Amino acid sequence: MATINDVAKKAGVSKSSVSRVLNGNFEYMAEGTKTKILHAMEELNYTPNSVAQSLKKKSTETIGIIISDISNPFWSEVLKGVQSECTRSGYTLMVSSSEEKAEKEEENVLTLKNKQVDGLIVNTTGKNNGLFDHLVKEKYPFVFLDRFTEELKADTVIVNNILGAKRSTQYLIDQGHKRIGILLYPIENRSPRIDRLEGYKQALQENGLPVDDELIKVCDTTKDSGIKATQELLELSDPATAIFSTNTILNLEALSGAKKEGCHVPEDISVIGYDDYPWVPLLDPPLSTVAQPAYELGVNAALLLVKRMNRKRQPKPKIIQLEPELIIRESCAPPK
Amino acid sequence: MATINDVAKKAGVSKSSVSRVLNGNFEYMAEGTKTKILHAMEELNYTPNSVAQSLKKKSTETIGIIISDISNPFWSEVLKGVQSECTRSGYTLMVSSSEEKAEKEEENVLTLKNKQVDGLIVNTTGKNNGLFDHLVKEKYPFVFLDRFTEELKADTVIVNNILGAKRSTQYLIDQGHKRIGILLYPIENRSPRIDRLEGYKQALQENGLPVDDELIKVCDTTKDSGIKATQELLELSDPATAIFSTNTILNLEALSGAKKEGCHVPEDISVIGYDDYPWVPLLDPPLSTVAQPAYELGVNAALLLVKRMNRKRQPKPKIIQLEPELIIRESCAPPK
DNA sequence: CCGGTTTCTGAAATCGGTTTCTAAAACCGG
DNA sequence: CCGGTTTTAGAAACCGATTTCAGAAACCGG
Numbered sequence: 001m002a003t004i005n006d007v008a009k010k011a012g013v014s015k016s017s018v019s020r021v022l023n024g025n026f027e028y029m030a031e032g033t034k035t036k037i038l039h040a041m042e043e044l045n046y047t048p049n050s051v052a053q054s055l056k057k058k059s060t061e062t063i064g065i066i067i068s069d070i071s072n073p074f075w076s077e078v079l080k081g082v083q084s085e086c087t088r089s090g091y092t093l094m095v096s097s098s099e100e101k102a103e104k105e106e107e108n109v110l111t112l113k114n115k116q117v118d119g120l121i122v123n124t125t126g127k128n129n130g131l132f133d134h135l136v137k138e139k140y141p142f143v144f145l146d147r148f149t150e151e152l153k154a155d156t157v158i159v160n161n162i163l164g165a166k167r168s169t170q171y172l173i174d175q176g177h178k179r180i181g182i183l184l185y186p187i188e189n190r191s192p193r194i195d196r197l198e199g200y201k202q203a204l205q206e207n208g209l210p211v212d213d214e215l216i217k218v219c220d221t222t223k224d225s226g227i228k229a230t231q232e233l234l235e236l237s238d239p240a241t242a243i244f245s246t247n248t249i250l251n252l253e254a255l256s257g258a259k260k261e262g263c264h265v266p267e268d269i270s271v272i273g274y275d276d277y278p279w280v281p282l283l284d285p286p287l288s289t290v291a292q293p294a295y296e297l298g299v300n301a302a303l304l305l306v307k308r309m310n311r312k313r314q315p316k317p318k319i320i321q322l323e324p325e326l327i328i329r330e331s332c333a334p335p336k
Numbered sequence: 337m338a339t340i341n342d343v344a345k346k347a348g349v350s351k352s353s354v355s356r357v358l359n360g361n362f363e364y365m366a367e368g369t370k371t372k373i374l375h376a377m378e379e380l381n382y383t384p385n386s387v388a389q390s391l392k393k394k395s396t397e398t399i400g401i402i403i404s405d406i407s408n409p410f411w412s413e414v415l416k417g418v419q420s421e422c423t424r425s426g427y428t429l430m431v432s433s434s435e436e437k438a439e440k441e442e443e444n445v446l447t448l449k450n451k452q453v454d455g456l457i458v459n460t461t462g463k464n465n466g467l468f469d470h471l472v473k474e475k476y477p478f479v480f481l482d483r484f485t486e487e488l489k490a491d492t493v494i495v496n497n498i499l500g501a502k503r504s505t506q507y508l509i510d511q512g513h514k515r516i517g518i519l520l521y522p523i524e525n526r527s528p529r530i531d532r533l534e535g536y537k538q539a540l541q542e543n544g545l546p547v548d549d550e551l552i553k554v555c556d557t558t559k560d561s562g563i564k565a566t567q568e569l570l571e572l573s574d575p576a577t578a579i580f581s582t583n584t585i586l587n588l589e590a591l592s593g594a595k596k597e598g599c600h601v602p603e604d605i606s607v608i609g610y611d612d613y614p615w616v617p618l619l620d621p622p623l624s625t626v627a628q629p630a631y632e633l634g635v636n637a638a639l640l641l642v643k644r645m646n647r648k649r650q651p652k653p654k655i656i657q658l659e660p661e662l663i664i665r666e667s668c669a670p671p672k
Numbered sequence: 673c674c675g676g677t678t679t680c681t682g683a684a685a686t687c688g689g690t691t692t693c694t695a696a697a698a699c700c701g702g
Numbered sequence: 703c704c705g706g707t708t709t710t711a712g713a714a715a716c717c718g719a720t721t722t723c724a725g726a727a728a729c730c731g732g
Contacts, residue, residue, distance in 0.1 A: 003688055014712045019690055028709055051396065051452045052688035054387045056717050062430075062451070070419060071631075076412035083406060083433055092451060094398075095431045097419050115398070115428060116387045252618045279613075282588045284620025295407075339718055350682045355720055364680055388718035391687050679728070686720080698709070 002044035011040035022048055054116060063305060064094040064112035065121040066105060067145075074248070074275055074294050075123070078145070081298020082121060089306050091118070102127035113140065119305045121145055126189050141308045145301050148191040153317045155308060157301040161192045164290040164324035165199025165244070168272045171288075171326060172242045173207050176334045177270065180204070181215045181233040181240035183226055183250040196246045196274070215240055219250065226250040230257025234269065241335035242270035251275070251287060266333035276327055286329035293322050338380035347376035358384055390452060399641060400430040400448035401457040402441060403481075410584070410611055410630050411459070414481070417634020418457060425642050427454070438463035449476065455641045457481055462525055477644045481637050484527040489653040491644060493637045497528045500626040500660035501535025501580070504608045507624075507662060508578045509543050512670040513606060516540070517551040517569040517576035519562055519586040532582045532610070551576055555586065562586040566593025570605065577671035578606035587611070587623060602669035612663055622665035629658050 004022075008015040013033055020029060021037045040046075054060040065082055067075050079095065086093050094117055098105040105125050112120060120142035124132065129152050135142055136154055143155040172180050182200050187193045201211050214236060217229035226249065233240040234257075245254045251273030255265060263269045265285055273280075276291035300320050308315065340358075344351040349369055356365060357373045376382075390396040401418055403411050415431065422429050430453055434441040441461050448456060456478035460468065465488050471478055472490055479491040508516050518536050523529045537547050550572060553565035562585065569576040570593075581590045587609030591601060599605045601621055609616075612627035636656050644651065 004690095005688075015689080016691080016713080017711060020711090023690080028711085030710060033711075047446070047450050049391075049452065049688055050450050051387060051390045052717090053690080054717095055385075055391050055688080055719085056690045058717075060387065060451075069416075071409070071413045071416040073407070073409045073412065076409065076415075077407045079412075079431075080405075080407040080433070083431065087432070092447060093431050095415075095419065095429050096423070097416070110383070111428060114383050114386050115396075116385065249614070252615055255618055277615075278585070279588055279615055279619070282591055282619055283615070284618070340720095341718075351719080352682060352684095352721080353680090356681090359720080364678090366680060369681080385718055388687090389720080391689085391718080392720045394687075674732095675730105677728100677730075679726105681724105681726085683722105683724090685722080687718105690716080692713105692715080694711105694713085696710085696712095698707100700705105700707080702704090 001049070002046045004046075004048065006044055007037065007040045007046050010044060011036045013037060058116075059118050060116045061090060062092045062094055062115075062117045063119045063121065063302070063309075064096065064108075064115075064117035065145075066096050066098050066108045066112070067123050068098050068100045068125070070095065070097050072248075073277055074292070077294035078298040078301075081295040081300075082302045083298070085299045085302035085306075089302070091302075091306070098123075098125060100125055106131055109135075119143075119309045121301050121305055123147060124149070126191075139314055141305060143301050143305045143308070146192065146297060148319070155304050155318050157297055157304060157320045157322070158191070159292045159297060159322045159324050161195030161324075162199040162202065164274070164292070164326075165196040165246070166203045167199075167324070167326045168244055168274075168288075168290050169200045169203035170207070171328070172244065172270060172272060172332060173203060173209065175242075175270065175332060177242040178209060178335075179212075179215065179236075179238060179240045179242070180209075181217060181230075181243045183217050183219060183229055183243060183245040183254055185221055185247060185250070186218055193246070200244060219253075224253065224256075226253025227257040227260060230254045231261050234258070234261045234263060240269070242272070242332065245271060245273045248273070248275045248277075251280075251289070252283075255283060255287070266331050268336070270332035270335070272332055281329060283331075285331050287331045288329045289327050291325045291327050293324070296322055337385070338382040340382075340384065342380055343373065343376045343382050346380060347372045349373060394452075395454050396452045397426060398428045398430055398451075398453045399455045399457065399638070399645075400432065400444075400451075400453035401481075402432050402434050402444045402448070403459050404434050404436045404461070406431065406433050408584075409613055410628070413630035414634040414637075417631040417636075418638045419634070421635045421638035421642075425638070427638075427642070434459075434461060436461055442467055445471075455479075455645045457637050457641055459483060460485070462527075475650055477641060479637050479641045479644070482528065482633060484655070491640050491654050493633055493640060493656045493658070494527070495628045495633060495658045495660050497531030497660075498535040498538065500610070500628070500662075501532040501582070502539045503535075503660070503662045504580055504610075504624075504626050505536045505539035506543075507664075508580065508606060508608060508668060509539060509545065511578075511606065511668060513578040514545060514671075515548075515551065515572075515574060515576045515578070516545075517553060517566075517579045519553050519555060519565055519579060519581040519590055521557055521583065521586070522554055529582070536580060555589075560589065560592075562589025563593040563596060566590045567597050570594070570597045570599060576605070578608070578668065581607060581609045584609070584611045584613075587616075587625070588619075591619060591623070602667050604672070606668035606671070608668055617665060621667050623667045624665045625663050627661045627663050629660070632658055 004015045007018045096108040102125050123145040219225040219229045245251045254271050273289040276289045340351045343354045432444040438461050459481040555561040555565045581587045609625040612625045
């Protein structure tokens with residue numbers, strides 16, 4: 001690979017001059033030297049070594065993203081948004097995965113920082129507030145993705161989960177349901193879970209309906225726990241007539257659970273889920289869901305980060321809240 | 337951020353010595369200096385700047401991956417495998433997306449190379465053989481992912497598509513089907529498509545069944561083109577009694593098309609698809625598919641790349657072929 | 673006690689760029 | 703033709719590490 005010195009030698013100039021044309025710094029440069037250098041570059045097929053540039057410029061034109069689970073289609077859609085915005089603005093993406101583990105998350109932040117990424121997008125576990133606190137103190141640019149921490153003020157892009165839960169629950173209420181179960185994963189201090197439960201409760205209360213703990217099913221994340229929870233909801237002495245499921249896995253398990261219990265959806269039990277994918281309309285029955293703007297979430301996160309990175313004066317933390325959309329298909333009906 | 341000079345100063349030694357402890361180069365180092373330096377590092381909370389290290393060592397401990405579509409769940413599962421193997425062996429991942437475009441692919445290869453990634457994993461468009469030819473000539477380590485190019489000998493990890501198509505077609509034949517349609521996207525010189533069609537044909541021929549062009553439906557990639565193709569297969573004067581669909585989208589469209597035509601799966605028409613996901617068993621009906629080991633594909637690609645990167649003597653190109661697995665559910669039945 | 677090893681450490685060069693500083697060359701008005 | 707200004711471009715320092723080379727100190731046998 002040709003270096004700046006090779007170019008300088010071939011063009012018969014100093015490397016300072018070559019560097020100048022690399023950086024488009026043409027004021028005070030004779031036309032002749034410029035073309036000489038351009039020619040030499042061409043001939044040697046030269047591209048500046050960006051590691052060397054990064055060292056001097058203290059910027060790698062790279063941003064890092066830490067995601068809990070890349071293979072989750074929600075996150076991969078988010079990643080696509082981030083990716084596309086990054087290439088648009090000239091950044092390369094380093095991707096790593098925390099697998100929801102605090103230690104992994106910390107490790108990832110550290111290696112990415114050490115690799116000098118210019119900024120970080122993090123779907124945080126929420127268990128490393130000290131670490132992120134430290135980051136804001138050193139003015140290291142980062143944005144939180146899809147999870148919000150009360151204690152820590154930082155740029156955040158999030159989907160309004162209260163609203164999503166409220167809309168779906170309200171929709172069930174409007175159909176006449178009074179016994180609405182909710183399926184969720186352990187709260188673990190995670191804002192989307194907190195908020196979806198909160199939205200569900202708010203909708204009930206606003207409609208004068210009681211919040212019944214029997215109907216709130218916290219499932220562990222082992223396989224099929226949602227199936228069991230669904231069956232339990234159906235076997236209550238005063239059984240649920242509708243189920244609000246708060247994530248993709250639980251959506252599927254709710255459907256399975258109902259089937260197992262011999263209940264038809266939506267005739268015997270209504271189900272409304274969370275997250276939408278191309279295959280959701282092809283489920284049995286086509287599932288109504290709360291669709292989140294995953295791609296936009298990614299785009300906005302990248303946009304916000306880039307904005308912060310380009311500021312010398314650090315602006316106040318900004319929270320961008322996107323709206324989910326209720327998509328009605330055929331999995332809900334009025335109770336019998 | 338503390339630099340090696342700060343540490344040296346604080347410990348009262350030269351940076352050479354600090355560098356020595358960084359690299360575990362302890363022979364000929366007095367115990368005292370070592371502990372002094374270790375202490376200074378501790379106190380300053382020092383981590384070596386890896387950009388500087390990369391410049392000198394000519395290695396970034398980073399590998400790049402270029403994928404056609406990150407939001408495609410198949411690829412995101414592959415990515416997960418790559419990711420996990422990379423972290424296991426101490427590499428960071430740079431991800432970029434070609435969106436199936438040759439120019440984008442070239443651009444990505446160039447920027448990643450320029451960022452000095454130590455190696456590349458590429459799900460190539462197949463339209464840049466010159467570029468990759470060049471790479472093998474400069475001994476730049478890379479491996480092809482899931483697509484094979486006859487003309488270019490390079491490390492490749494792939495799933496045996498002929499086998500996958502053969503197995504699924506054979507399964508349909510075994511059930512008594514003679515009119516088996518195949519749904520695929522335009523070949524475009526892409527080995528998975530070529531091979532799946534080839535496997536289908538081979539299975540037919542080996543069973544003495546004719547290959548009927550009427551039954552081979554090349555769908556364009558616009559939305560719903562698979563639905564139309566399915567309907568056409570069902571409206572043939574001698575209609576198809578089974579359909580082999582060769583990718584996820586077409587799987588869904590085949591199911592939709594049958595539904596639209598008023599046909600029940602599997603009673604009126606059998607469908608077997610390609611690729612498996614957690615939600616596939618919950619389709620209506622639970623779809624039988626050819627499952628590809630996506631995660632293992634990723635792991636193997638990373639493994640192969642790392643192996644090549646670590647060799648000084650470049651070994652001959654190696655082709656790893658994984659086996660797909662036929663997963664039987666409820667979407668196929670003998671013809672009426 | 674002296675010359676030769678062995679042990680230990682620092683100075684300096686290097687990686688491939690950017691940037692500052694300075695000086696030579698060109699230009700220009702009087 | 704001369705002094706001052708403007709162009710132009712190179713030398714050198716620097717970014718933060720690694721590595722070579724060489725010299726000082728300690729050690730050791732005779």
